[in-house]
Amino acid sequence: MQTKETYSYYVETATLQVTDRPRKFLEAFASVLKHGNYGAVLDTYSRVSAKCARCAASCQLYETTQDSRDIPCRRSQLLLRVYQRYFTHAGVAKARLFGGFTLSDEYLDEMAEEYYRCTACRRCKATCPVGIDHGLITHLARWLLAEIKVIPKALVVSVREQLEGVGNTSAIPVPALKDTCEFLEEELQDLYGVDIKYPFDVEGSEYVFFPAVSDFLLEADTLMGNAAVMHVTGGSWTIGTGNYDGINYGLFYSDRMMERIVNNVVAEVRRLKGRKVLVGECGHATRSAWFIPTFAGPDGPEVVNCLEYAYNMLEAGKLPLKDALIEERVTYHDPCNIARTGRITEEPREILKAICKDYMEMTPNRTRNYCCGGGGGTVSIDEIRGFRTGLMGKRKAEQIRATEAQLVVSPCANCKKQLKEVCEDNELNDVEVVGLHDLLLKVIDFGVPEPQAEASEAEHLNEEQSEAGELQSDTVK
Amino acid sequence: MFRAALAFMVLGLIRHAVVTLSEVRKMVGRAGNKNVAYRQAFAATMKWLFPVGQIRQRFFFSITSLLFHVAIIVVPIFLAGHIALWKSGIGLSWPAISNGLADVLTFTAVATAVLLVVQRAVARDSRALSRFNDYALPLLIAVPFVSGFLVMHPTWNPFSHNAALLVHVMSANLLLILIPVTKLSHIVLLPATQLVSELGWHFPPDAGKKVGLDLGKEGQPI
Numbered sequence: 001m002q003t004k005e006t007y008s009y010y011v012e013t014a015t016l017q018v019t020d021r022p023r024k025f026l027e028a029f030a031s032v033l034k035h036g037n038y039g040a041v042l043d044t045y046s047r048v049s050a051k052c053a054r055c056a057a058s059c060q061l062y063e064t065t066q067d068s069r070d071i072p073c074r075r076s077q078l079l080l081r082v083y084q085r086y087f088t089h090a091g092v093a094k095a096r097l098f099g100g101f102t103l104s105d106e107y108l109d110e111m112a113e114e115y116y117r118c119t120a121c122r123r124c125k126a127t128c129p130v131g132i133d134h135g136l137i138t139h140l141a142r143w144l145l146a147e148i149k150v151i152p153k154a155l156v157v158s159v160r161e162q163l164e165g166v167g168n169t170s171a172i173p174v175p176a177l178k179d180t181c182e183f184l185e186e187e188l189q190d191l192y193g194v195d196i197k198y199p200f201d202v203e204g205s206e207y208v209f210f211p212a213v214s215d216f217l218l219e220a221d222t223l224m225g226n227a228a229v230m231h232v233t234g235g236s237w238t239i240g241t242g243n244y245d246g247i248n249y250g251l252f253y254s255d256r257m258m259e260r261i262v263n264n265v266v267a268e269v270r271r272l273k274g275r276k277v278l279v280g281e282c283g284h285a286t287r288s289a290w291f292i293p294t295f296a297g298p299d300g301p302e303v304v305n306c307l308e309y310a311y312n313m314l315e316a317g318k319l320p321l322k323d324a325l326i327e328e329r330v331t332y333h334d335p336c337n338i339a340r341t342g343r344i345t346e347e348p349r350e351i352l353k354a355i356c357k358d359y360m361e362m363t364p365n366r367t368r369n370y371c372c373g374g375g376g377g378t379v380s381i382d383e384i385r386g387f388r389t390g391l392m393g394k395r396k397a398e399q400i401r402a403t404e405a406q407l408v409v410s411p412c413a414n415c416k417k418q419l420k421e422v423c424e425d426n427e428l429n430d431v432e433v434v435g436l437h438d439l440l441l442k443v444i445d446f447g448v449p450e451p452q453a454e455a456s457e458a459e460h461l462n463e464e465q466s467e468a469g470e471l472q473s474d475t476v477k
Numbered sequence: 478m479f480r481a482a483l484a485f486m487v488l489g490l491i492r493h494a495v496v497t498l499s500e501v502r503k504m505v506g507r508a509g510n511k512n513v514a515y516r517q518a519f520a521a522t523m524k525w526l527f528p529v530g531q532i533r534q535r536f537f538f539s540i541t542s543l544l545f546h547v548a549i550i551v552v553p554i555f556l557a558g559h560i561a562l563w564k565s566g567i568g569l570s571w572p573a574i575s576n577g578l579a580d581v582l583t584f585t586a587v588a589t590a591v592l593l594v595v596q597r598a599v600a601r602d603s604r605a606l607s608r609f610n611d612y613a614l615p616l617l618i619a620v621p622f623v624s625g626f627l628v629m630h631p632t633w634n635p636f637s638h639n640a641a642l643l644v645h646v647m648s649a650n651l652l653l654i655l656i657p658v659t660k661l662s663h664i665v666l667l668p669a670t671q672l673v674s675e676l677g678w679h680f681p682p683d684a685g686k687k688v689g690l691d692l693g694k695e696g697q698p699i
Binding site: 037039050051066071074125127132159258293 | 504507509538611681682
């Protein structure tokens with residue numbers, strides 16, 4: 001029992017009460033191999049892995065720590081070793097003849113630690129000559145660990161709230177959601193003199209909107225930007241009161257949860273007779289939504305990220321912009337979940353180049369970007385902030401510093417929270433982290449004269465709101 | 478002996494190929510999303526089969542590895558002496574490289590094999606990963622090249638011709654046998670690995686639910 005109390009993240013009391021963990025872990029492993037598609041992956045990986053260590057040179061954590069535990073290939077070997085020992089004929093025979101490796105509690109604890117030191121950013125995938133995807137191994141290992149209840153408390157509590165509680169990860173009830181949106185509507189009226197509505201439960205809308213629900217607490221400007229874009233482009237959209245959370249922590253720790261959460265998104269779109277899922281500024285929510293065909297088949301709703309929507313509208317000339325552009329130097333951080341495979345990299349850049357006077361790339365970028373340091377759900381684990389912004393975030397901080405940008409744009413709720421903390425903890429005091437729609441909001445031409453409102457008062461309100469939001473999200477965790 | 482070893486290798490590799498292909502088919506069949514990025518997986522495979530663009534990262538290691546691979550693939554297949562044996566054995570032949578080039582490549586193979594082992598031992602990250610295999614295989618691969626060189630150049634050979642030939646043939650046989658059962662199986666598995674990685678993310682639609690049922694967790698509180 002001693003070893004189980006030493007995780008660097010908080011776990012629930014129930015985690016510490018699980019007995020007979022190696023057997024339960026192997027039972028879960030056997031079941032996953034039987035029903036899932038992981039068997040061939042593990043089999044191939046354990047045969048071809050050449051241990052060349054090229055992946056080490058691409059891992060931002062290993063580059064900083066130089067600690068062999070952080071080499072992606074070594075981390076993956078932890079799980080491959082269990083697979084080879086218990087699920088291959090050769091491994092079983094070898095163990096019969098010579099004894100050797102046995103899965104122990106200590107070994108499970110090592111895995112519990114190591115697989116949460118990886119953000120599953122998958123940067124190393126591109127540097128593996130044989131094509132091993134260490135992010136996939138981290139994904140699987142975390143699921144197996146979750147089946148013996150080793151899950152960071154921050155993640156499991158959020159998922160419980162989403163699937164069994166209020167219905168979303170931030171525990172925002174519908175009346176509070178509506179209040180927030182009314183408040184945002186007033187803000188838009190005060191600041192821009194324009195009457196923009198957040199439409200609720202409009203049946204037959206083209207788009208059903210799924211932002212990271214935490215945006216309602218923390219990212220007022222992003223949500224106002226989203227609404228503004230939909231307003232000026234005449235988009236048919238709605239927020240469903242049955243489900244308004246795009247967050248899917250299942251992607252980070254359990255395919256079982258992921259499946260349920262994706263199915264809930266599809267169910268809400270069908271309830272509202274909508275056609276498409278419009279995902280807000282959130283990387284992993286977008287990637288999770290891209291799993292809709294996996295769980296709902298080819299007839300599931302189409303998935304559109306708000307960046308793709310805004311870019312298409314800009315291209316079509318339906319997004320009128322003011323003459324006054326963003327003056328500050330702006331740089332762009334690619335969220336791994338939408339950029340790693342190259343799926344969304346150019347749309348945000350085209351938008352930014354259209355609305356900013358001084359746009360500067362950070363290097364490396366696009367599919368080779370560094371993770372913000374809080375990927376794979378780790379950003380929600382507040383107790384490892386020092387690790388996230390230090391060892392994991394150092395490269396990112398250096399990258400941002402090198403651009404000398406005043407604004408870092410990242411269209412991802414996870415990245416934004418993490419990058420704000422990276423800047424705070426790495427003395428990047430003059431850098432502001434914002435969403436892309438925050439900037440869009442400032443330059444959209446609504447075609448009405450702007451009121452001379454007191455900007456300082458509006459900012460004050462914003463601060464108040466986000467403070468309240470932080471308090472609320474703390475109580476959830 | 479050679480026939481047995483070669484047969485073992487060929488059958489072993491065919492088995493890998495067949496098993497992998499049937500697994501790939503099964504994975505696609507079970508996947509909820511059948512829209513697989515075949516083209517990207519193929520592009521990634523080609524990128525690493527012809528990794529000229531990839532050598533900038535870890536320059537010396539990459540160059541060494543690349544030369545090593547070229548040498549050990551070309552020499553055994555295109556050496557005139559080997560082709561003559563194939564011709565007398567099964568009647569097939571193909572163009573050969575000159576013996577001069579073969580000497581250069583043989584030297585390259587031996588030198589790079591040793592360098593690979595040295596670099597593996599010197600660099601902290603690869604040393605941390607390495608198993609006994611990883612050191613032994615490059616050196617074992619060098620043995621038929623050294624002994625083959627001695628067979629081809631009797632004046633350099635301090636041992637008897639037959640001894641060198643015996644070492645050459647037996648070490649090569651041993652390697653053929655090891656190919657399907659060690660990481661050398663990447664000879665046939667590498668072209669499939671990128672696709673397998675891609676398919677790993679294509680989950681069966683109800684795998685989670687079935688696992689939940691198996692473990693008695695379906696319907697239980699989270």
